[in-house]
Amino acid sequence: MLTDLRSQLRGTLTIPADAHYDNARAVWNGMIDKRPAAIVHAQGVADVIATVRFARQQKLTLAVRGGGHNVAGHGTCDGGLVLDLSPMRSVHVDPIRKTARVEGGATWKQFDRETQAFGLATPGGLVSSTGVGGLTLGGGFGYLSRLYGMVSDNLVSVDVVTANGALVVTSEKDNAELFWGLRGGGGNFGVATSFKFMLHDVGPVYGGLILFPFEMARAVLQRYREATAAAPDALTLYAGLLPSPTGAKVVGLVVGYMGPEDAGRAAIQPIRDLGTPLLDTVTTISYCQLQQQMDAAYPKGMRNYWKSSYLSGLPDAALDLFINSVKSAPTPLCQMIIEHYGGAMGRLPKDATAFDHRDAQYNVMILGLSTDDNHDAPNAEWACKVWDQTRPFSTGGAYVNYLGEGEDVRSAYSTATKYDRLVALKRKYDPENLFRLNQNVRP
């Protein structure tokens, strides 16, 4: 049966007997250990069409993999077929029209490298090994989002192979309803073979990390709250309660100022006024350096259990909860990150795209991280308990791309009307739910 599929491909097929099978089946989250029957390494749209048709005809479970970063492990499966898009990573930049077309398996590192050759960029994720595909389809945000909106707000068009094996071109003009759903509805409607983005003039930027001793956590987080409330759109600030490379817990700030050094210095001076940091790397760097500054902290293969929640604010009681939770975490690498949104992300009407929760100012991530599988159970228990305790400070919503296995996809959409609109699209383009290994909208 698989020989039939192999003969239709320009790319290659990996099966369990192959020496590189273990490498090919591994995704970013080391907790995910699934054994697909075969992995297609697609070399183009024709391979995607052939694989989708084959999976449907043979009634095989189909997992679509872009960058493989999804924490719930949706980029792989047990016993079924994985469609690995990573060989499809070309990026074509049009510097005159300031647009870029990128294939569905590229990572942000590959995309940024090509666009920055022309001094251009579009908002993309904060860890450069993340896939353009999964991140964009869930909405996506990054250092440029407070200036230019969600990643998916910058889309001009998306080409997608739907469940019947047809390629559908989508944009504001063509198949506009599907284009709406692809901007926040995740991988529910098909395989995005390419994305065309608007680009902006970007770089150099002022960015880096500032770490303070954990004892200063309350004061730093309070100052973070003030600084983010007053932040210009060019400034993105995340805060973290996390282990430093020496193992000691610290309170840290991730800084990205999308403009000249003088203005960046002024924007973060209130943070620096707090006192002498353990580390301050914030300086003028290239946009690509900024985009890669967090890579080493989140390597492939680490065991990850995540919970997250949008927050309605950052009252002192929430800050105390976060500090005490990290202090009493069961294993050394557990951490919490606060993300700040707003700016251009919140300026589009809520129904402009499928992505929701544009009004949320903050998000908290509770990360049970480890390299030791003995830590999986206590980390998961800790993350769930802390998540329960954050409920009083939560909006009740969650970012679709951060949802773990079994979490309610409806929490990513604030109204039944929006969810029903996604269900209608699902019924039209994937009535049999071939694309179900994702934050699934059931047809």
Ligand SMILES: Cc1cc2nc3c(=O)[nH]c(=O)nc-3n(C[C@H](O)[C@H](O)[C@H](O)COP(=O)(O)OP(=O)(O)OC[C@H]3O[C@@H](n4cnc5c(N)ncnc54)[C@H](O)[C@@H]3O)c2cc1C
């Ligand atoms: C370390 C880390 C940092 C992150 N930082 C950010 C961040 O800064 N901003 C942000 O918004 N999110 C961030 N995320 C979350 C990220 O958006 C999701 O994990 C996303 O699912 C990753 O996409 P991927 O293509 O790498 O993953 P995959 O696991 O390959 O795919 C994820 C989902 O998308 C689907 N999919 C992927 N590509 C395609 C495609 N071309 N066509 C159709 N479906 C596709 C898959 O089927 C799957 O359901 C981060 C995640 C990690 C692990």
